Amino acid sequence: MSKMAASSGRALKSFVQGCCGCSSVILPSIARNVILQKPAVTVLARLVCTSSTLQRKNIAAAGPEKYTQEFIKKQIEEFNIGKRHLANMMGEDPETFTQEGIDRAIAYLFPSGLFEKRARPVMKHPDEIFPKQRAVQWGEDGRPFHFLFYTGKQSYYSLMHDTFGKFLDIQKYQDSMRAEGLFSQDTKQVNLIGSRWMIKEELEEILVQPISDHDCLRFIQLLERILALPYCSIEEEYIQRFRRALEVQSKKQKIEPLQYDENEVAFSIGEGRRKTATATATVRDNGSGNITVNGVDYLLYFPVLQDREQLMFPFQFLDRLGKHDMECKVTGGGRSAQAGAIRLATARALLSFITENEVESMRQAGLLTPDPRVKERQKPGQEGARRKFTWNKR
């Protein structure tokens, strides 16, 4: 309905010529939702002076742009057809064309030099581009469908209502077991290891409705109350819907396979960065602990003891001090940053030589995390990142 009014308003505007800020609107009889008044006297065309600012729609007040179901469906059809066209263009099979193939094809056909990755051309499924929105909650007569509509957060309160219903079901089951005399405390418990409760953002995604931290906390507390009951395994699958698996961090490390050079000596290359310094390290097997940095011996390149300790750290941690040779190139940064970059590069190169348990212990020792600390930028109106200008009374 609002769209029809807008279009008629635009039609009205294009109908009438505005004259320098003040547009005179002559009410025509063609407009559909304008009620014509028929006074007893002859109808005079009234000259109504309004300014263009009043006629302009308040776009911000309408809220976020609403998409209809048909519009989204049409977008999905277009996306699928476009995917098949792309597959034909790239010479691949349209049936088995994945999202990665689409990304590669778009990057090839529309090369962009923009630094901001989010500004580059993208072709994704419409579900990922258009945000999920609620369908209209009330019928033609204006009466809402859901009984909790007037709470304001209907999906959240209906979820709490359902969950508490499950709680009462479990209690009823308990009472029935007690009546039959089959009640026992040690029943099958829900397995909570390796998973965590959902966070507020994930809950918002499920409910398609913004909720507060307090709401999320209350919901988790209710679920924990259910878990405290002895017969909670009845509603296990309902509860598991709200748990997310915790990924084991050590699986995320990328371990390159060992490479072999002409003399059958195993070597591995690693890269590391710290605070504008980049380093590439080559760690060779069957060595005697020589370290060469940019063609120079490490004793000459790093006269400070602390930097040499950092170079030795990965080897010393794995007990392989005199067993490997290391050769590295490093640019940028200062003395300490270059040492940190080489440390990360050697740790990553050594991953190819060691067992999984050692990889995990290296990760827990902090050798495999790139240090995110960089120099904080200076802000306008201040002398440095934190230091303010000297305060003057006048």
Added chain:
Amino acid sequence: VLPVRWTRYNPYYLEPEPSREVYRIPVTELTDEQKAAQELKAVRPIKATPSGLTSSVFSDPTVSKFVNMMMEDGDKVLARSIITQTFESMKRKQVEKYHKAPATEKEGIECNPYTIFHQALENCKPIIGLISIQKGGKYYQVPTPLTDSRRRFLAMKWLITECRDNKHRRTHMYEKLSQELLAAFMNEGNVIKRKHDMHKMAEANRAFAHYRWW
């Protein structure tokens, strides 16, 4: 050691453990707490080790913190050299004492500068501290318990300020520091006196202890 203010790391990251002994313990001999901690570490990302620490037996986190506190204008080379010279001079003095002492007292003399440093720091740590609380327009010094990190910080701070202020302009920093550390090891010296003064003030202001509401 918890960070103050905001950090570049997500609060989800855990602190690293660079020493090797923790990873040498076989799985069967772990206590329940250690097992729970290991399981937590397996699923959480870990921060990078700072460049002052390594896994070698020679690196000590307390000494590293002391070096950082002594550092001025980011000159860690100078701070670290002062500390190494301090330890060297402490060792020399103790070894001299050891050789001059009769055979009965030889075992009582501690020569390892690191143990002397740790023991001296332990002797300098105050047990109770004072906090300024405003009540009825006036500020009162209220006695309060201190956390471990605060106690360690106060001990180190007192040592450093003492060595910077109350020394003759011709004596080097490392000399004065070694004298203070050896005195603190024997429970004498200005820093120990300052700690006792703090305790006496706390005892004197005992009446105001109920002004603290936490």
